[in-house]
Amino acid sequence: MKYLFEIAYKGTNYHGWQRQKNAMTVQQMVEEAFSKIMRTEISILGSGRTDTGVHCEQQFFHIETESEIPDADRLLFKINNYLPEDIAIKNAALVSDNAHARFSAFSRSYEYRMTLVKDPFNAPLRYFFNRPLDIKTMNEAAALLIGKQDFECFSRVKTEVNNFFCDITEAKWVLEGDNLTFYISANRFLRGMVRAIVGTLLKVGLGKITVNQFQEIIDSKDRKNAGAAAPAQGLFLTKVVYPQDIFIN
Numbered sequence: 001m002k003y004l005f006e007i008a009y010k011g012t013n014y015h016g017w018q019r020q021k022n023a024m025t026v027q028q029m030v031e032e033a034f035s036k037i038m039r040t041e042i043s044i045l046g047s048g049r050t051d052t053g054v055h056c057e058q059q060f061f062h063i064e065t066e067s068e069i070p071d072a073d074r075l076l077f078k079i080n081n082y083l084p085e086d087i088a089i090k091n092a093a094l095v096s097d098n099a100h101a102r103f104s105a106f107s108r109s110y111e112y113r114m115t116l117v118k119d120p121f122n123a124p125l126r127y128f129f130n131r132p133l134d135i136k137t138m139n140e141a142a143a144l145l146i147g148k149q150d151f152e153c154f155s156r157v158k159t160e161v162n163n164f165f166c167d168i169t170e171a172k173w174v175l176e177g178d179n180l181t182f183y184i185s186a187n188r189f190l191r192g193m194v195r196a197i198v199g200t201l202l203k204v205g206l207g208k209i210t211v212n213q214f215q216e217i218i219d220s221k222d223r224k225n226a227g228a229a230a231p232a233q234g235l236f237l238t239k240v241v242y243p244q245d246i247f248i249n
Contacts, residue, residue, distance in 0.1 A: 004061075016054065036082060051191075094248045112235050113179065159192075166189060209227075
């Protein structure tokens with residue numbers, strides 16, 4: 001049997017999602033919790049990986065079991081009691097045998113959250129940026145991201161992928177009071193991609209590069225031409241979408 005679980009976590013205290021030998025990760029914490037409660041070794045596979053310090057409002061992972069879980073709600077209650085307060089398993093669903101947490105997902109959304117005024121309560125979850133930004137021009141540049149394109153210029157170097165093409169369906173900045181948020185959705189994302197995009201768009205907002213130069217960076221397919229990655233604390237994975245036919249009612 002295969003189950004898909006929804007999870008949320010604050011990434012401040014973790015070295016990303018994926019298990020590592022010498023660092024605490026979200027995957028390790030969750031696998032240890034499941035193995036403890038289910039009294040057997042459990043491995044999980046996530047819908048994607050997040051970097052050190054990145055947060056997640058909606059992520060998914062799947063596990064495989066030899067038999068049906070008789071009371072999934074009770075299992076979630078026990079696991080959430082075992083997990084630390086910055087990780088929460090939100091629900092579980094029985095899915096088809098060919099469903100896959102990573103490969104079945106067809107859309108993912110991120111938000112990069114900033115605050116334009118110093119706020120000690122926002123500090124762990126928003127990037128404080130106090131220089132004037134031309135948001136209108138930033139949105140003109142962001143519009144150039146829409147569509148299926150090669151985004152190697154925003155990918156972490158030495159990434160093991162078959163190609164650098166992503167189909168971006170949304171990319172925009174929204175200012176609400178003192179909070180500035182970048183919204184981006186695509187079928188897939190490359191490692192470090194969103195933070196690299198944000199860092200480059202901030203250069204547009206500061207007047208350091210033009211909209212035309214932003215397009216030239218995309219066309220160059222060279223990470224060295226893009227801006228530095230924005231800090232991890234402002235990045236949230238917010239939504240992962242699956243086809244309904246993988247779920248078993």
